[in-house]
Amino acid sequence: MALRLYDTATRSVRDFVPRQPGEVAIYLCGVTVQSAPHIGHLRSGVNYDVLRRWLTHQGLRVTFIRNITDVDDKVLDKAAAAGQPFWSIAYANELVLASAYRTLNVLAPTYEPRATGHIPDMHQLIARLIERGHAYPAGDGSGDVYFDVASFADYGALSGQRLDAMQPAEDCVGRAKRDPRDFALWKGAKPDEPADAVWPSPWGPGRPGWHIECSAMCWRYLGPEFDIHGGGLDLTFPHHENEVAQSQAAGLPFARYWVHHGLLNLGAAKMSKSLGNVIDLDHIVKIGVRPVELRYYLTAAHYRSRIDYSDDALRESATAYRRIEGFVRRAAERVGAGPATQPSIPAAFAAAMDDDLNTSAAFAVLHDEVREGNNLLGGADEAAIRTSLGRVRAMVGVLGLDPLDPAWGDAAPRDELRGAVDALIALALDQRAQARARKDWAAADAVRDQLKQAGITVEDTPNGPRWSIGEQF
Template sequence: MTLRLYDTATRSVRDFVPRAPGKVGIYLCGLTVQSPPHIGHLRSGVNYDVLRRWLTRSGFDVTFVRNVTDVDDKILAKSTLLDRPFWSIAYENEIKLAAAYRSLNVLPPTYEPRATGHIPEIQQIIARLIEGGHAYPAADGCGDVYFSVRSYPAYGDLSGQHPDDMQEAADSEARAKRDPRDFALWKGVKESEPLAGSWESPWGRGRPGWHIECSAMSWRYLGEDFDIHGGGLDLQFPHHENEIAQSRSAGFGFAGYWVHHGLLNLGASKMSKSLGNVLDLAYVAGLGVRPVELRYYEAQPHYRSAIDYSDDALREAAVAYRRIEGFVQRAVELTGPGELGDIPPAFAAAMNDDLNTSAALAVVHESMTRGNTALSAGDRTTVAAALAEVRAMLDVFGVDPLDPAWRAGSGADDLRQVVDSLVALALEQRTAARARKDWQAADAVRDQLKNAGIAVEDTPAGPRWTIGEQH
């Protein structure tokens, strides 16, 4: 079966054919680390992690690059406001971002370059664009260098816009621009900005524009031509449109496929730092939702669909995941964990159909239903087979309950260990009450656990507990 992906550039679902047999290069636009991440940011990490896992499971050798933008207007403005070095603000938030990705079991990228580490490559591309007549230094000597939008006839093809209908580029002042829609490749240093956030260049001391950074970093790690460029729908214009224009004007073939994910909305607007309507992992933890459940919530819809966030929808996803987790737990008690099994053809067909995660999860539930029926019948062979299938499919989603990543000592895992100990103590008290036939005391312990969101089930192997809905 061939993977088919929706390519934004052609506005069609088409067969994915990598440039080199058996190898895939992916570039994902990472975050501008002006502040800590929110769960809308994390959807990007989860969605492309699922894509990467599926490509790897399908036999491809994947090189995955996710950049960090560690210098830009907002970071420098915050540096001035807080009287802190810009790099310390960026690095602090980069550490928080990395921790958030780890908590959701997002695999580390093959390379995670910072924009500030690639000034030479950025300047090389700018020089090439100037030489080719696609860019020009500002005539007033301010140090800016602009890309000439009119020099690239295909500008607007990705987003479906036409230059005549566009407003002026807002990434720099209109001073000395030949066309207000031209965008900045290099920004001359300003007196209001910290000098440490600038570098010497042939056009004067300054720093890179946002768009040129990604062109330089993808070139450095994936070459002039690579397979997939990813990012959120909100990056399609102007960021990705500008990347295409400058990269292809520099002579690069650039990305073969453009894969954009939908946004996570809060109310009528996307979740955004600039809008101030953000929810972070601490908020989710306050709802009693674990990181694995948040990942399941963000991975289950189709990656191109919008997610309209609500606390209730997140809790419903958490309960749905706990049902899957409960099956895995019961099956392991009967057969042991076993190994990851083969992927069912129906699951593979769904994932190859533009990563149809909703249809793929339906296959997970079919295997789980078969396994639960076998559990009731005590059919160890069928249970073991169903468990192996379910775990293999969940591994593609990054939510296999037995994955060591979910027990690897994060703060959430430490909290789970505390809960384990407290529930174990309560169950010991309940067992003791049942042994002395004090049924009222035993029922009271069980009711207290239920009110705390802990469901207890008596089995031949002893009491089993799971995190259920809080009452």
């Protein structure tokens, strides 16, 4: 296959070769559900959904695992502040997250395991690390178990850091570690933590460390070695670095490619629940942007690029999507919707997607085709219109953005409302044409200006005027 991906581990764009012919196994680090998701989390879901769809389009069978971190320091802190059980907080936010993913047409994962459902797998992995001399129970009777970073020669390779240049782990104060950079695999129970967040273990009651959760779930669902491990750029260190260390130290080859997406910033800092600078799906709806338009915004930028969020940038992106939607709907009304995947995707689009999922270049090809299709709508060649519509729908289909996809529900205006609007616009354009015929340029310009104020853009072409919707109605 022709796909090339940027691999964080080698810091290079590499040809993607699946471990098993015809099959791809992907693990995406999911969300820690201490609160409702923001659009930075949704970017992760959308970006890897595009990767999954593109691999599927190329004929590969994809096993896609996206976990839920439902027990963690942050979850326990939120639960304590709210006076609720940690599992109640976690599950409520998990439901909100699942709803947001469905709203953005993100395909459901093959499996979506919760950390709390895999404690025995974590125990097995920790025991293996202790046996191999890469982990040790704390000597203070706390029940803590730590990974010995000095025992793993390649520690720091994924993030490009040297061990002697690393800062101590955040929980080093007051803990019985051999090295302050060692990280927790198992955290012994503490008197001030809820009793329902404690599990028995060979080292005493407690709960898992964050990093061991993902390694255990990767092992459980994808085996010792799998194709792609994904997540946000901010997870490279320490989370993914620690995953690599503990998994390989346990004798698991682990991920063959590491794919990280860029962050979504609000102002000068990344969008983060801990910082309190978040934009959620409700805000997007309040400013008049539909979910399909948010997906377009999150998809249009290259997945490794940083997005500096603003309402204005999102609205501009929504306008761009509406140009695609306008062509697809008018063409479908003219020649019928037809199958969404024929004819084939343009070669330039496929080349862009194979180039490390370069959606920026792919969208340029898409918009060129939309412009050509709009020109064709002014003529009589319905076969050409049908071909153009098929190409556009094939492209937006693999991006999860097809306006005719039933997944978007009532994202488009009702048919009767669209029919009325079409008739009114046709009447206004006829009045403009009559004014132009009698050379009453002021009247013709006035009609055009009135349409523009209503969000309708009119463009004069050799085949007559062409209109498009600039704003949702």
